Amino acid sequence: MILAEVSSGWYLSLGAVLFSLGAVGLLIRRNPLVMFMCVELMLNAVNLTFVTFARDLDDVGGQVVVFFVLVVAAAEVVVGLGIIVSILRRRPSATADDVSLLRG
Amino acid sequence: MVEIVVFAVAALVILGGAIGVIFSGNTVHAALSLVATLFGIAVLFVAQEANFLAAVQVIVYAGAIVVLFLFVIMLLGVDRDEDIEAEPLVGQRPAAYALGALMVAGLLAVVTTSAVTGVPAASERWVRDGNEISQIGRLLFTDYLFAFEITSLLLVIAVVGAVLLARTRPGEQIDDDEAVAVLPGEHGDDEQLVEEDAEVDAS
Numbered sequence: 001m002i003l004a005e006v007s008s009g010w011y012l013s014l015g016a017v018l019f020s021l022g023a024v025g026l027l028i029r030r031n032p033l034v035m036f037m038c039v040e041l042m043l044n045a046v047n048l049t050f051v052t053f054a055r056d057l058d059d060v061g062g063q064v065v066v067f068f069v070l071v072v073a074a075a076e077v078v079v080g081l082g083i084i085v086s087i088l089r090r091r092p093s094a095t096a097d098d099v100s101l102l103r104g
Numbered sequence: 105m106v107e108i109v110v111f112a113v114a115a116l117v118i119l120g121g122a123i124g125v126i127f128s129g130n131t132v133h134a135a136l137s138l139v140a141t142l143f144g145i146a147v148l149f150v151a152q153e154a155n156f157l158a159a160v161q162v163i164v165y166a167g168a169i170v171v172l173f174l175f176v177i178m179l180l181g182v183d184r185d186e187d188i189e190a191e192p193l194v195g196q197r198p199a200a201y202a203l204g205a206l207m208v209a210g211l212l213a214v215v216t217t218s219a220v221t222g223v224p225a226a227s228e229r230w231v232r233d234g235n236e237i238s239q240i241g242r243l244l245f246t247d248y249l250f251a252f253e254i255t256s257l258l259l260v261i262a263v264v265g266a267v268l269l270a271r272t273r274p275g276e277q278i279d280d281d282e283a284v285a286v287l288p289g290e291h292g293d294d295e296q297l298v299e300e301d302a303e304v305d306a307s
Contacts (some may be wrong), residue, residue, distance in 0.1 A: 006111045009216055011148065014115050016211035018122055018141075023266055024204035025126035025163065028197050031186060033177065037125050037138050044145050047161075054151045060230040063154050067224045067240065068166050071255050075262035077169050081176050082269035088180045097192050 004035035011052040030095040032084050036077065043073050110151050118144035129186050133171045142166050156237045 022041030029035050047066045054062025087094055117140050123138025142165040149158035191197050230239065244252050 006107045006151075010111060010168055011152070012215040013149075013212055014118065016215055017208055018118060020204050020211065021119070021122040021126060022202040023207060024200055025122075027200035027203070029126065030190065030192070031131060033131050033173065034125065036136050037173065040138060040165070041122050041125060041141060044142065044165075047157075048145055048148060051149055051152050051157065053153045054154070054230070058230045060236060061243060061247070063157055063236070064240055064243050066154075066157055067160070067232075067244070068251060068255060070160060072258065074164060074169060075258050077172060078262050078266045079269070081172060082266045085176055085180065086269050095192075 007080045008056050009023055010053050012049060015049040017053070018042075018048070030097060032087075032094070033095055035096060038083070040073065041078075043069060107151060112149065114147040114151070117141070118148075131186075132174065135170055135177065137172070139166050141168050142271040144169070153232070153236070156240060228229050 019042050022038045022045060025038035025041065026035055029038065031077070047069055050062045050066045054060060054066075091098065119146065121137045121139070121141030125134045125141065128134045128137060142161060146158040146161040146166075149155070149161060229243070230236070
């Protein structure tokens with residue numbers, strides 16, 4: 001049986017599909033909050049790939065990189081949501097198209 | 105056998121959550137779907153012996169980031185259904201699907217046809233003795249010390265930036281002249297808000 005065990009290729013394939021789903025969501029949605037969530041999906045796909053390679057290569061450095069990605073994602077969300085709040089406080093129904101000039 | 109079942113269930117949860125994020129019109133539902141995806145990723149971390157990262161994933165992502173998302177959604181009152189079929193750019197949506205399919209095909213081709221070419225680290229960096237947290241910590245403060253310090257700088261900058269963004273300009277009364285999001289179930293003064301909106305746009 002091919003599926004005798006879950007090889008790293010399965011994890012990497014799942015990461016690839018998840019990354020692409022996040023990219024498609026980022027392209028087709030107009031709500032800035034949902035676009036942010038799609039960026040989180042893509043970051044998580046990359047994290048999954050890093051952990052898979054860490055297991056494959058017996059190198060815990062891959063997990064350290066995931067740690068850094070988590071920190072950067074948290075900082076990014078804080079600043080991004082701050083910007084979104086300051087824009088949406090003025091225009092509650094703003095979409096990504098309305099703020100293309102970065103003028104709020 | 106157990107690993108296959110775990111992987112299959114977690115993959116279903118992850119992909120279902122991701123599709124929920126993309127296709128749900130309600131922002132709150134999208135945030136809750138994101139929780140499902142993040143939890144599935146944490147399960148796969150455990151399946152790959154990254155127990156510490158699984159805990160951090162649940163605490164930081166599900167505990168902090170998604171709560172922050174929900175907080176912003178509730179704060180702004182934007183949790184109404186939106187029309188996700190609207191297409192401001194003609195042909196942009198089919199193009200996005202085509203590009204996504206292309207990306208899946210390309211990434212899957214790379215993943216399935218090529219072998220992992222990296223070699224295991226010369227100085228065995230992962231001794232599987234169930235004590236990976238101390239190994240991660242040791243790496244953080246030796247090989248990755250510079251990146252770690254830069255991370256602290258990044259966090260300080262993010263905090264200062266968030267405070268600056270949230271601050272209102274001195275002398276500006278936000279209550280008087282700014283349109284505020286309409287809370288759900290509170291539609292009494294819609295017209296007044298529209299008028300205020302028009303004033304804001306005109307000024």
